Amino acid sequence: MTSAILFGFVLMQQAFAGPEGAMQQVRHKLVLLADSLSKQHDLHEYEPCSLFDDSATIAELHILSDHVSPAVRYYSLRALARRGDSSSLPVFVHHLSDTSRIVVGAGDVWGQGPLGWYVANELLDIYFRSSPTSCFQYLSVRSLAIDTVVSSAVLGLARYQKAEDVPLLRNRIEHMMFVERIPPGGRPYYPYYALATIREFPHPAFFSVLKRAVHMCQSPSAIGFNRVFVQAVVKFKNRDACDFLSKMLREAKGDGVWLTKVAVVAALLRYPDAVFHSIERDLTLDLGSYRIAQRWAMEEW
Numbered sequence: 001m002t003s004a005i006l007f008g009f010v011l012m013q014q015a016f017a018g019p020e021g022a023m024q025q026v027r028h029k030l031v032l033l034a035d036s037l038s039k040q041h042d043l044h045e046y047e048p049c050s051l052f053d054d055s056a057t058i059a060e061l062h063i064l065s066d067h068v069s070p071a072v073r074y075y076s077l078r079a080l081a082r083r084g085d086s087s088s089l090p091v092f093v094h095h096l097s098d099t100s101r102i103v104v105g106a107g108d109v110w111g112q113g114p115l116g117w118y119v120a121n122e123l124l125d126i127y128f129r130s131s132p133t134s135c136f137q138y139l140s141v142r143s144l145a146i147d148t149v150v151s152s153a154v155l156g157l158a159r160y161q162k163a164e165d166v167p168l169l170r171n172r173i174e175h176m177m178f179v180e181r182i183p184p185g186g187r188p189y190y191p192y193y194a195l196a197t198i199r200e201f202p203h204p205a206f207f208s209v210l211k212r213a214v215h216m217c218q219s220p221s222a223i224g225f226n227r228v229f230v231q232a233v234v235k236f237k238n239r240d241a242c243d244f245l246s247k248m249l250r251e252a253k254g255d256g257v258w259l260t261k262v263a264v265v266a267a268l269l270r271y272p273d274a275v276f277h278s279i280e281r282d283l284t285l286d287l288g289s290y291r292i293a294q295r296w297a298m299e300e301w
Helices: 003-014 022-037 048-056 057-063 070-083 086-095 115-130 138-146 152-158 163-179 188-201 204-217 225-233 239-251 257-272 274-280 287-298
Strands: 042-044 101-106 109-114
Touching: 022 163, 022 239, 048 070, 057 086, 057 152, 070 086, 070 115, 086 115, 086 188, 086 257, 101 115, 109 115, 109 188, 115 138, 115 152, 115 274, 138 152, 152 163, 163 188, 163 204, 188 225, 204 225, 225 239, 225 257, 239 257, 239 274, 257 274, 257 287
Parallel strands: 042 101
Antiparallel strands: 101 109
């Protein structure tokens, strides 16, 4: 056993006096895995790393998030993002400035960049979208939402639905929708965060943003945008939203006709409301398209 492994194992034993037997073996495997990962810079989605997700405690993950290896830091932070613990937000904020470069691979998708970039655009996205607001520290989330680095913090702030946040949210929504330049590779796709924020907090002050952005739905390549856009409209659940959807359906052209119909059906399956009865009554889809709408209704993005 190398000195690095021995030091890590002793540290674990001293910091966490866990149960004997099977769980102690898991702790030992976790330390060995951390040492193995410290020898590589390419990160792959493979089974041993489930130890971070399934077996490490929150306190252990906090310690491992400061490991010398960027690979160990990444997997520890990813596990923390999936846990959604309120004590973890300061840990993520600390690592936004982490400049260690890593290569992350999952299936056919590969990316390379500073660990801080993955914290801002992947891990905090998981954290804010999958955790209840009770897990967040409001003032910390609001502070992050002001900064343009963490787009998902705007969505996290919207989930509180506080009236005093409306001016800030509107400013960030408009900036993400119309000003922010989408990086090469499309991540982060800022308009999605703008739409998801409106969908989460359908305040009347945001409805005009949707009217300004409707032209972005017309391209056949805008399938994902169209789906989230229509869901944001439907969440207002009022006559203005109903009239807006009716106008979108009337004015759709070419491939946009099918796209808009499926997006509307998906949104109404996800967020049903009697105010849209007239639209539901007049919409027809073939069975294949309806199944696509059902799938879209279940997708977050």
